[in-house]
Structures are given as C-alpha cells and as structure tokens.
Amino acid sequence: MFRKWKGGFILSSSLYFLGFANFVSAHEPIFGTGPHTIYKDGIGLEMKYEREQSQYGYDQALHLHATYGLTPDWAVAVEIPQLQKVEENQRAAGTGDVMLQTKWRFYRKDFAEGRQDQVALLAAVKLPTGDTESEPTLGSGSTDTIIGFTVGRESRTLYYFADLRYRMNGENDKKASLTLKKGNAWLYGASFGFRPWLSEYWEPGLVFLMELFGKQQAKNTLNNQALENTGGHSTFMGPSFLWSYKNWMATGGVSVPVMQNLNGEQEKQQYQFALGIELHM
Amino acid sequence: MKALSFKTMSVAFLLVFLFIPSSSNFSLQATETEDQLVVVNIDGLSCPFCAFGVEKKLKILEGLKDILIKMDEGQALLTFEAGVTIDVEAIKAAVEDSGFTAREIILPQS
Numbered sequence: 001m002f003r004k005w006k007g008g009f010i011l012s013s014s015l016y017f018l019g020f021a022n023f024v025s026a027h028e029p030i031f032g033t034g035p036h037t038i039y040k041d042g043i044g045l046e047m048k049y050e051r052e053q054s055q056y057g058y059d060q061a062l063h064l065h066a067t068y069g070l071t072p073d074w075a076v077a078v079e080i081p082q083l084q085k086v087e088e089n090q091r092a093a094g095t096g097d098v099m100l101q102t103k104w105r106f107y108r109k110d111f112a113e114g115r116q117d118q119v120a121l122l123a124a125v126k127l128p129t130g131d132t133e134s135e136p137t138l139g140s141g142s143t144d145t146i147i148g149f150t151v152g153r154e155s156r157t158l159y160y161f162a163d164l165r166y167r168m169n170g171e172n173d174k175k176a177s178l179t180l181k182k183g184n185a186w187l188y189g190a191s192f193g194f195r196p197w198l199s200e201y202w203e204p205g206l207v208f209l210m211e212l213f214g215k216q217q218a219k220n221t222l223n224n225q226a227l228e229n230t231g232g233h234s235t236f237m238g239p240s241f242l243w244s245y246k247n248w249m250a251t252g253g254v255s256v257p258v259m260q261n262l263n264g265e266q267e268k269q270q271y272q273f274a275l276g277i278e279l280h281m
Numbered sequence: 282m283k284a285l286s287f288k289t290m291s292v293a294f295l296l297v298f299l300f301i302p303s304s305s306n307f308s309l310q311a312t313e314t315e316d317q318l319v320v321v322n323i324d325g326l327s328c329p330f331c332a333f334g335v336e337k338k339l340k341i342l343e344g345l346k347d348i349l350i351k352m353d354e355g356q357a358l359l360t361f362e363a364g365v366t367i368d369v370e371a372i373k374a375a376v377e378d379s380g381f382t383a384r385e386i387i388l389p390q391s
Contacts, residue, residue, distance in 0.1 A: 027328050027330050027331055036331075037380065038334070038380075039334030039335075039337065039338060039378060039379040039380050040338070040378040040379070041378075042334060042337070072334075072377065072378050072379060072380040073380070108325075108380070109325075110323075110324035110325025110381055110382040110384075111324055111325060112322070112324050112355065112384060113355075114325065114326050114327045114352070114355050115325065115327060116325035116327050116381075154327040154328065155327055156327055156352070156353075195328075198352070198353065199329055199352070200329065200350075200351065200352050200353065201329045201332045201333075201336070201350040201351070201352055202350075203329070205328060205329040205330065207328075242330075244328070244329060244330035246329070246330075246333055247330070247333040249330050280330075280333055280334070
C-alpha cells in the first residue's frame, strides 16, 4: 500500500486525477466536468485512454464508462478502469477501482437562440475493487465519496463550464495494523470553449476548449498521524477538443501543471493526456 | 491480473466500439403533397451531438415518415403520413424527454 520515498511514506502512485475527474461525460470538458446529462432512456458508452506522466513513472488507464438517462435531467453511470502503472522498476496492470456516479440537473433554462444554461449536482462512490497487493497498487483500498455541483452555459458558438467538488476519502483495509487515510480533497475546474464554425446536425461538429482544473488535498494520515510528504495544491491547464458526428464523439486533450505547491517532498506531475470516443444510443 | 491484461482489454473495448452500429441515416425524403409537415421550434438546441437525442425521441412518434433537424433555425421538421392524427402533446413530451423545450409547434394548414 505504501512505499518509502525520500524519507516519508506516500501513497503508491496515487492516480492523481484519473478516475475522479469525469462525471457522466457528454458534450463537456474532458478533464473537468459539466452539467450535461443524457436524454431519457438514453445509453452512453465511452472509452477513454488517459495517461499521467510524473517524474519517476507514469499511470495510464483505459476507462469504460456507461451512462443511462433515468430522466432527461437525471443520469447514472458506472466507470470501470483498466490500469497500468509504472514506477521506476515496478509495474502492475489490471482492473482499478470501480466508480458509481450520478448527476442531477436541477436547473435548465433553454433559449430560442440555441443557448442552454444548466446547473447540476453530482455524487459518486469509488469502490475498493482494485488490487492493493500489487506493486504499485491498482486500488486505494478505501471507499471514497465525491459530492459537488457544476454549472454551464452553452450556445451555438461559445461554451462555459465550472465545477466544484469535495472528495471524502475512506480508510484503507488496515493491513499490518496500519490505518491509512488519504486526505480529503477539493477539486475544481473552469473551462471556456468555442465552435470555430457552425455545423448542421448531419455535419461533423468541432469545439475547442481551454481547461483549467486543480486539486487541494489535505495530508494523508497513518494511524492518525499526518504524513508530511503528502497533500498540497496543484493546478493544471491545457487545450482539449470535442469532435462529433451525429451520435459519435471523439475527445482529446493535454494539460500541464501551472502550479504544484505540494507538501514536503513529492513526485511531481509533468503532464496529462486523454483521448476518448463516445457513443450515444 | 498480468501485465498483458491492459492491452487485451484495450483491444477488446476497441472491438466492441467498432462493431456497434451508428444511428441510421434519416434524410428528408421528397414530401408528397398529402404528407403533413409539422415544424417544431426548439429552444436550447446548441450542439449537433445533443440533437441526436431530439431525433431519437421524435422518431418514435406514430405515423412519422421523416425528420430533419436544422440547427441554425433551432427547428425539427417532421413529416407525418397522410391521415395520421398529429399528437401535439406527444411531440412536446418527446422534445422534453430529449432535454430541450418545444417552444412552438406549427401544424399543417387544414
């Protein structure tokens, strides 16, 4: 579960953002999230590849994400990640922590000029399904919950999104009399997008976004003792795109850190990359 | 799982996506004189990807022959078979189920 690194215990390659950033994704940011849901009885399938490169290794994930629209404003989803983690001379691969998600769009205002203002509440539970015996570990060993909200304004040409979420991490499985708890975290994001040219329904559509997102995390605790080399504040920024054709959408983006104010000595992130494909049925 | 599983799962997921059919093309047919054309003005219709839900929900309306979504005008043009009773409430409900608002429904002149 832990490894010694520069004098302090840290979580083994903690998948800094992967698996936490996306909520019932649709036509919205790919690193952050937005208030979109899916039409009633709609099914959305998404496959997304993500990679996080850090100083001494990398994590990559292939997420299979399925969404169902209970109503046009309430969606539920499940996300199953396949992970590969590489740290210095160690590597592990397999299924990670499964996440159950829901999103309720409680406010929606439609305008005649093709504009839509929306606000949604989010909730998710991450289950400890990933392997905690591997080195590096594929799961956190804890049940974590996330709540938050997101707002968005979409028009034919411009897009604005913002979100704020709070992640409450549970305790690990208490192996070897050690109780590890990752620090709770605030996650936030803001995005601006534009459609370079207007397209009709039967034509491919393209949207470019600039995304800013970050995480402020408290220190982890081991047997209720704070671990110095954990927690901190990081902010990332980068461009992304959404390319759609009828019920198909391809997404992609890359982000780099603009600020990493981490406690003590910690491995720093270098970039994140994502590429996905989504189908609505 | 072994290290191979990541690649194996990647390929498996990709194959699943490749073999899922896309939505069928639903182009507007030449309207016969006896067909009934209904114009639905829809609020909030911002992106073509989201408009798929509008098409999907409207396509199940009884007697519908054809549909054309026009993003620039924020409209759905519905062609119903001759003699079919057009259910305005069903049209409104279909648009609402797709996550948008039917502001105005213009029925054919009788």
